[in-house]
Amino acid sequence: MNPVAMHIANGIVDARVSAAFAVVSLVALGFCVMRGRLDLDDRLAPMAGLVAAFIFAVQMLNFQVLPGVSGHLLGGALAAVLVGPWVGALCVATVLIVQCLLFADGGLTALGLNIFNMALLGTAVGYLVAVAILRLLPKVSVAVFVASVVSVVVASQGFVLEYALGGTTDLDLGTVAGAMAGVHILIGIGEGLIAATTVATVAKVRPDLVYALRRTTRAAQPQEVPA
């Protein structure tokens, strides 16, 4: 065991369930490529590369949340707000694949599990929450903060689902869910502060590069056509 492991390792969830989640994740990422292509233009493509590189960097920065327990940013809400949900999921997946293949972090067998929780669940929930808040309150940092907390907790429960389906040990699910949710609320608060600061900075320098702002400001303009 090493202290720098940050994602699900091999052997915690059995091979059958891991393989099933690998298939689900692969299909979902393929769908994200299809939908993401519509968003990816000459400006968004390099920006998305930067978002992936930035998430890789910040994931290395474990911060203390409890004595003997740390946490790090997952990045789903941050990616979704900056480059949209489809490309955002691909950004986080890119980070996880590089970490797994190059840095031996997050088991190769567990890659589908990790992608499902962090790239798919985390990004989808982060985006939905952020956009919902932005419709009510045009404060991007508040929206990103809350979206981060919710997305991290939901992602942690994605692990609980995977463990429930294929855990190799027999522990009480309620205890696992509680332990994961409790610590990930704290991690989510840390992530929320980092993500909100990042998005607020980008929004100040280049508001046109914040996907969620482009979307919601367009929606806020009084030219809506009833669908």
Next chain:
Amino acid sequence: MNRKLGWFLAGGLLVAILLAGVVSNFASGSPDGLDAAARQGCTFNADGEITGGTCMAQREQNHQLAGSPFADYGIRGLDGPLGTGLAGVLGVLITFAVGGGVFWLVRRRKPASSSST
């Protein structure tokens, strides 16, 4: 890609390189939330091996690529802050190259402003 965007990207990449290359050495070494939850219920010896109890990490297996030269965010043969920092910078650059490269290849070629009739 215009020049202003180029400056923004360069600035962002520089921040990422500093975070992964320098700040990473000040990161907490404690197990993260998932790892800590997975270890709950087991007892460990000084080498981090499980000595007893029941926990999710009990049947954890080593990474298939645990022997790779950059395993665990380091560089084999280069211990300490320099190894971590260089591994971090390498990771940032490779993630940018792979991510940016794939996104550039699959991007929409037609400008968005063209009328869609």
